[in-house]
Amino acid sequence: MEMVHARPVTLIQVAGLRKVFRKPEKAPGLRGSLRHLLQRRFSEHVAVDGIDLSVAQGEAVAYVGPNGAGKSTTVKMLSGILVPTAGQVLVDGLVPYRARVENARRVGVVFGQRTQLWWDLPVRDSLELLRDMHGLGAARYRETLARLDDVLGLADLLPVVARKLSLGQRMRADLAAALLHEPRIVYLDEPTIGLDIAVKDRVRSFVRRLVADGTTVMLTTHDLADIEDICRRIVIIDAGRVVYDGDLQSVKDTHVRERSMSFELAAGLPGVDRIAARLPGAQVRAGSDDRELTVTFDRMTLGAREVLAAVLAEAEIVDMHIDEPAIETVVRKVYAGQLRPEPDGGVDRETVS
Amino acid sequence: MVAEARRALWLYRRLLGAQVRATLQYEADFWIMSLSAVLVQAVGVVFLWAIFRSIPEINGWQFWEVVLIYALVVVAEGLSVLVAQGAWTLAVTVNFGQLDAMLLRPYPPVLQVLSSAVGMNGLGNLVLGTGLLIAAVRHVDVSWNVGRVALGLLLVVAAAGVKIGLNLLTNCAAFWLRSPYSMFAFSMHSFGELARFPVTIYGLGVRITLTVVLPYAFMSFFPAAAVLAHGPARWLGLLTPVVAIYCLWIGTTVFRYGLSRYESSGH
Ligand SMILES: Nc1ncnc2c1ncn2[C@@H]1O[C@H](COP(=O)(O)OP(=O)(O)OP(=O)(O)O)[C@@H](O)[C@H]1O
Ligand SMILES: [Mg+2]
Numbered sequence: 001m002e003m004v005h006a007r008p009v010t011l012i013q014v015a016g017l018r019k020v021f022r023k024p025e026k027a028p029g030l031r032g033s034l035r036h037l038l039q040r041r042f043s044e045h046v047a048v049d050g051i052d053l054s055v056a057q058g059e060a061v062a063y064v065g066p067n068g069a070g071k072s073t074t075v076k077m078l079s080g081i082l083v084p085t086a087g088q089v090l091v092d093g094l095v096p097y098r099a100r101v102e103n104a105r106r107v108g109v110v111f112g113q114r115t116q117l118w119w120d121l122p123v124r125d126s127l128e129l130l131r132d133m134h135g136l137g138a139a140r141y142r143e144t145l146a147r148l149d150d151v152l153g154l155a156d157l158l159p160v161v162a163r164k165l166s167l168g169q170r171m172r173a174d175l176a177a178a179l180l181h182e183p184r185i186v187y188l189d190e191p192t193i194g195l196d197i198a199v200k201d202r203v204r205s206f207v208r209r210l211v212a213d214g215t216t217v218m219l220t221t222h223d224l225a226d227i228e229d230i231c232r233r234i235v236i237i238d239a240g241r242v243v244y245d246g247d248l249q250s251v252k253d254t255h256v257r258e259r260s261m262s263f264e265l266a267a268g269l270p271g272v273d274r275i276a277a278r279l280p281g282a283q284v285r286a287g288s289d290d291r292e293l294t295v296t297f298d299r300m301t302l303g304a305r306e307v308l309a310a311v312l313a314e315a316e317i318v319d320m321h322i323d324e325p326a327i328e329t330v331v332r333k334v335y336a337g338q339l340r341p342e343p344d345g346g347v348d349r350e351t352v353s
Numbered sequence: 354m355v356a357e358a359r360r361a362l363w364l365y366r367r368l369l370g371a372q373v374r375a376t377l378q379y380e381a382d383f384w385i386m387s388l389s390a391v392l393v394q395a396v397g398v399v400f401l402w403a404i405f406r407s408i409p410e411i412n413g414w415q416f417w418e419v420v421l422i423y424a425l426v427v428v429a430e431g432l433s434v435l436v437a438q439g440a441w442t443l444a445v446t447v448n449f450g451q452l453d454a455m456l457l458r459p460y461p462p463v464l465q466v467l468s469s470a471v472g473m474n475g476l477g478n479l480v481l482g483t484g485l486l487i488a489a490v491r492h493v494d495v496s497w498n499v500g501r502v503a504l505g506l507l508l509v510v511a512a513a514g515v516k517i518g519l520n521l522l523t524n525c526a527a528f529w530l531r532s533p534y535s536m537f538a539f540s541m542h543s544f545g546e547l548a549r550f551p552v553t554i555y556g557l558g559v560r561i562t563l564t565v566v567l568p569y570a571f572m573s574f575f576p577a578a579a580v581l582a583h584g585p586a587r588w589l590g591l592l593t594p595v596v597a598i599y600c601l602w603i604g605t606t607v608f609r610y611g612l613s614r615y616e617s618s619g620h
Contacts, residue, residue: 021616024531076617081456083613097613104459116454120375132367133460135360161378178457 008056011185011216012078017087019048019073019240047073049240050087055218057184060211062227062248063220064330065237071220072111074237075187078218079109092185105134108183110174112190117162123173124158127180134181141180148176151206168199175206186210189220204230224256224330236330253300255330260296260323261307266316267291278310364460368468369436376471383473390477394427397549398485413584414551417492422577424485425512426549429572431478432513433520438472439465440520444527444535447611450618463608467521495581508576511593515572518600519545521608523567528611545569553586564589571596 025041026032048070055061065071076082077089080096080103089096096103110116117126131141149155152172157165165173171191179186188207192200200223207230211217219227227234227248234251236244244251268290269275275293276284282297293315295307304322311317377383401423405416414422443466446452455465490497523538530537545563548570552560563570571593577583579590 076453079457081453081617082615100456101459101461104457107457109457111453114450114453116457118371118375120378121371125371125374129367129371130458132364133458 008058010054011057011059011092012053012055012218013088013090014051014053014074014078015088017048017051017053017074017077017089018046018085019070019077019082020085021045021047046240048077048084051237051240051242053235053242053245055216057216058211058214059233060217060219060231062231062234063218063237064222064227064234065243069237070240071237072113072189075109075111075189075218075220079107079187080104105181106183107185107187108178108181109187110171110178110189110191112171112188112193115162115170115174117170117173117177119163120161122159122161123154123165123176126162126173126177127158130177130180136181144180144182145176148179151209152176152202167194168196171195171199171203175203179210183215185216185218187218187220190222191219192221192223192226200226228252251330255333257298257300258296258329259299259304260294261304262287262321262323263293263295263311263315263317264319265291265293266318269293269315275310275314278313279307282307361461361464365464365468368465369471372468372471373473376473386472386474387477390431390474391481394478394481397423412551412553415493417489418577418581418583419550420485421489421493421581422551422573423549424482424489425509425577426573427478427482427485428509429512429516431475431482432510433475433516434472434478435475436471436513437467437517437520438475439467439469440517440524441472441535441538442466442470443524444538445533447527447615448531448533448618452612452615453617456612456615462612463521463605466608467517493581501580505580508579508590508593511597512572512576514597515568515593515600518597518602518604519567519569519572521604522600525604525607525611528614541567545572548573550574553584568596568600571600 021044022042023045024036025043026036051070051074063071063074073082077084078091078096080100083097091103092106094103094106096107117123118129121129127145136144145154152175154172154176157169157173160169162170162173175191191207192203195203204226207217207219211230217230219231221227231248234244234246234248235242269286270290272284272286272293275295276282279295279297279302281301282295285294285296286292287294293311295311297307308317308320398420401416401419404411405419410416411419446455446466446469452462452466455462455469458465495501520538520542523541524535526537527535545567546569547555547559548563552563552570552574555563564575571590575586575590576593577590578586579588579593581587
């Protein structure tokens with residue numbers, strides 16, 4: 001019978017998720033270690049502290065937060081690597097850590113920090129082993145590989161032993177390995193870490209295409225540009241708790257309005273007042289050297305072109321660049337209490353102006 | 354069910370094959386490992402020979418009979434490191450968070466761990482062990498027929514199963530000890546070396562440990578007694594396949610229990 005869904009199907013359902021790590025309490029040095037052997041003391045560290053989350057099929061969610069916030073730990077619980085200390089996880093109807101093998105058939109995971117390829121084998125061998133584990137037929141494998149090759153440029157990586165790959169090459173191979181079985185759900189934990197602009201762009205457009213094809217994606221990153229054209233929803237966590245869950249655009253409109261442009265000038269400026277006068281509302285500062293200049297402005301009221309025109313009118317520019325705000329800027333603002341999640345998980349509301 | 358098991362076995366062979374190829378990248382290592390394996394075991398035989406120069410028998414066991422026990426250990430050990438050396442990598446795998454990748458693949462983690470390394474020294478062991486076995490078989494006072502040879506082969510395979518199960522079990526300590534060294538498993542393995550001699554020479558405590566607690570004696574002494582039809586131990590020796598299944602089961606169970614404690618690593 002054909003099912004009619006009033007609402008989109010929920011693929012990932014998380015309630016009250018918690019993870020507590022036990023860390024040995026050891027004094028430094030040999031004496032400390034020996035002492036620990038005798039009286040084993042542990043301190044508890046709460047990495048994930050009661051997270052509720054629900055992700056619908058086909059959604060692309062950015063999962064962000066400062067270092068140590070508990071993002072990777074969450075992903076590890078969602079993918080079945082870690083058993084939660086408390087709470088429920090249900091991914092596509094399965095409890096991941098109970099049904100590991102079945103879960104692995106449905107999800108794809110990439111950890112940017114660590115490869116999942118066989119270290120000592122050529123990439124091709126790794127992919128073929130995965131093909132056999134997933135039980136993919138020869139035709140389907142060839143087809144998928146060709147498609148992955150198209151976007152990721154795998155051809156020249158296939159004969160190379162994984163440990164000899166550069167970081168960017170390895171990431172491309174890892175993405176291929178994680179997506180070979182065309183999973184419905186994909187977790188990407190910092191897939192662009194350490195990559196150069198060209199490879200980053202490639203990875204981003206690849207993920208965009210995944211989302212366009214209807215794959216459910218959860219993306220963890222420290223680079224705001226990664227999520228900008230990929231995700232519509234952003235979940236911000238800090239110290240193991242969700243501090244914001246809602247629309248990415250509205251977060252950006254309220255909190256990522258600031259841009260800054262830096263200029264290197266041909267000659268020293270006597271002062272910045274004349275430029276500042278041309279740019280009401282913007283902050284104009286001289287750098288450590290009087291030939292350097294930084295303009296910070298609200299992108300909703302001023303355009304980069306106007307800023308450039310104002311500076312050009314007063315000085316000769318040698319070099320310039322625009323600084324994109326990092327996700328940390330948003331997170332810091334959230335942390336400073338400027339943004340609170342609505343009880344219904346809806347749109348944000350300013351509490352401090 | 355059967356089809357599933359066959360698939361799992363086929364994948365296991367695929368994984369091992371991949372490891373062999375990876376290992377053979379380091380050809381020099383292969384020869385050094387094989388040679389040193391042969392040397393280590395040969396030293397043991399010389400030691401035996403030296404003992405038997407001064408005493409004619411140990412607890413009713415002649416020189417060649419003890420060589421047979423010894424050969425059985427060498428072969429079982431060789432088989433276990435060839436097909437399941439991965440157990441020894443658990444300490445590193447667990448404590449550096451490398452188990453993550455295995456938990457994300459649709460194949461039982463325990464089989465991925467066991468197949469994650471191939472001990473090429475196993476070949477050296479097999480060659481030397483088979484040589485010893487043949488030499489011992491020609492000297493011991495037993496009439497050989499098809500049945501006895503079949504029993505011998507079955508028990509050798511079962512003996513390897515016992516060792517693999519015990520290796521897995523003892524290496525699972527990594528989930529609790531959180532040290533990247535397989536110290537605990539290695540000391541248990543060294544303790545198991547006692548079973549290279551007729552266990553009747555030891556005190557009750559050691560005997561019970563080697564028979565019941567960590568039944569290392571089932572990879573050498575008991576199966577040898579069964580093949581030689583020597584003494585009361587021969588009846589126990591016939592149980593070797595059962596003990597092998599038990600050891601593999603308990604190793605797998607403890608592994609599964611350990612997995613629920615696995616904490617990956619901080620990054
Ligand atoms: N295996 C572990 N054992 C002990 N503590 C851990 C472990 N894994 C993570 N932690 C701790 O849990 C906290 C959350 O770590 P997690 O890796 O989830 O952070 P994250 O949000 O992914 O950070 P980052 O942006 O740096 O990747 C950290 O304080 C970390 O030290
Ligand atoms: Mg992380």
